[in-house]
Amino acid sequence: MSYTIGRLAKLTGLPVKTIRFYSDAGVLPERERTPAGYRIYGDEDRARLELIRTLREIGVDLATIRSLGDRRLRNVLDLHLKTVETQLRSLQRTRAVLRATLARDGDPAEEDLRRLHALGRVGVAEMELLLDDFVDEVGGGVEALHEWLACRRDALLPELPEEPTVEQLDAWLELAELLADADYRARLHRQSREFWEEGREVAAWNEVNAQVTREAMTASRAGVEPGSPESEPILERILALMGLSREELLRSFDEHDPRAARQWELVAIIQGTPWPPEPTIAYDWIEATLRNLPST
Template structure:
């Protein structure tokens, strides 16, 4: 059955000018016209028009609707759901900042307005792009280093909770700034060059790191004080696994960029996880033990504790 545009408007409850607009925009493809040039529509067009109205009511844009001829409806709805979820998270971030700002007395400070502006431009998608750039740049063409950073990527991208606190939002912004910091990227690439350019096997290194963490965490949880007589053989086992001397590892700690530790602190704040992390506890115990045992001759463990 064929319908004129006026008849179709009555059947669907949509204005003639809306149907004409959809036809001109290509979301309701034109099928045929009368000899006088009037548009004609069929039952298929009527059903499509109902679908278009439904999709528009839930916010699907015209370009996406126009692509329905090339995509399954399920795919279109799935894409739209992801877009809606992204918008919701953005609105939730904005709401958290607005609530915190309005809870204070007086007019908003400049930092409040800056936070609102920055968060409006920095969602999860933008953070993912930033992190991909960080991994590629710091990886620097060294296969094992790039593989390690890729392995760590998901851990470096925390998910903001649905109701983030201002502290979590500030940590989110600081994390973005740190990942984008060219000096930090360059420092990481330069300081890790010697370690990774030795044609190191990533899987073997990962297993080594697990073993080191196990040794140090066990000692820390057992209450073995860094630098105590009981800690020395544990440190020596760790050094043997690492293939490092005390002097070499101490130099590594002294050259270590504190921004790396800050990155993991920010991730913990955003995810509301206990701090410090197990890795921070383990390497903190190793560093403290190393410094105690590398103290000037004549200084004893007892003196170091005073």
């Protein structure tokens, strides 16, 4: 069936001006005109107008609707859902800051305003880009190091809760600053380069790391004091697993940037998980044993 623009407007409840605008904007493709130049529409156009109205009501932009000719509607709606969810998370973060700010007496402090301003610039997308740059720069030029960091990427990027606390928001902003810190990136690269350039394989090292953690945690839970005679054979087993001497491992602890531990602590704060985790406890025990045992 064919409709004039006026008839189509009555059937859909949309003003003639709106339908003409959609036609001119390319979201309602023009099919034919009468000899006098009037637009003619069909049932397909009527159905598309209903779709356009629905999509516009939920906030889909005209450029996206225009692209429907080349894309499945499901893909467009999936993309729009992700956009809406991102916007909601941003609003929830802002709401958490506003609530915390207004819960205190008096005017907002400078720190409150700084937090509000920063959160507007550092959302999930921005944090993901920061982390990608961080992995590329720290792992640059060392294939195994880059692979190891890439494998840990998801763990390095925590998910901010829907209702974050002020502490979690502050940790989020501090994490963003740390990931962007050029000095921190350069130091991590220097400290890790030599270790990973020795031909280590990521999967093999992950397994070694898991065994080392188990050894040290077993000793810690059993109450073996770092530096005690009982701790020495355990340390020797750990050194054998790692393929390092006491001097090499001690040097790695001496050169270790404390900001790396802070990075993982910030991730734990954002996720609301206990700190310190087992690997941190394990390596603290190993370091304390190294420093308290007499030199050989």
